[in-house]
Amino acid sequence: MKKIKDIDTLDFETQNLSNAEPEKRTVGSLLKYLILGIGFGIVLVKAEVISWFRIQEMFRLESFHLYGVIGTAVVVGLISVQIIKRFKVKSISGEPINLDAKPFSKGQIFGGLLFGFGWALTGACPGPIYAQIGTGVAVFIVTLLSALAGTWFYGLIRERLPH
Numbered sequence: 001m002k003k004i005k006d007i008d009t010l011d012f013e014t015q016n017l018s019n020a021e022p023e024k025r026t027v028g029s030l031l032k033y034l035i036l037g038i039g040f041g042i043v044l045v046k047a048e049v050i051s052w053f054r055i056q057e058m059f060r061l062e063s064f065h066l067y068g069v070i071g072t073a074v075v076v077g078l079i080s081v082q083i084i085k086r087f088k089v090k091s092i093s094g095e096p097i098n099l100d101a102k103p104f105s106k107g108q109i110f111g112g113l114l115f116g117f118g119w120a121l122t123g124a125c126p127g128p129i130y131a132q133i134g135t136g137v138a139v140f141i142v143t144l145l146s147a148l149a150g151t152w153f154y155g156l157i158r159e160r161l162p163h
Contacts, residue, residue: 041131050132052123059120107162122146 044050049069057063083089084097091097119125124132124143132140 037130041128041134044128044131045135050124050128050135052132052137055119055123055125105162118146118150 047069048054049066054063054066058066081099085099089097122143124140126147129140129144129147133144
């Protein structure tokens, strides 16, 4: 097994930690991901979790809908992590899954606040931006471009931030 020295340069999509040969990517091999993504986007639209109005209702404390969805995801995640830890579940390639504790940083608070303000102002979490654009609401292209600009800016100043 390879040692990870610099996590920043590790490409999790193309590099495998085992000695197995990476899968060759073809249009056919990527089609399954496209179909899965389209299906997930449809679920997001039908559940109204990408609706600007639902997001605004949540931030105005007018509706429980998105709090219920997010709360359910948190509970499922907690249960899943406990199952992984207690039963020492392994990855598909047979390697152990290690969930190490991460140190707290005040940057997490500032980053979370900045993320939340952006989410409240735009009505769009970065995850479903493509689904929002796919519904035909072209204004979310501005949100996508803003998210890309923010990511670029973070990369530009990352070395000067306290981590």
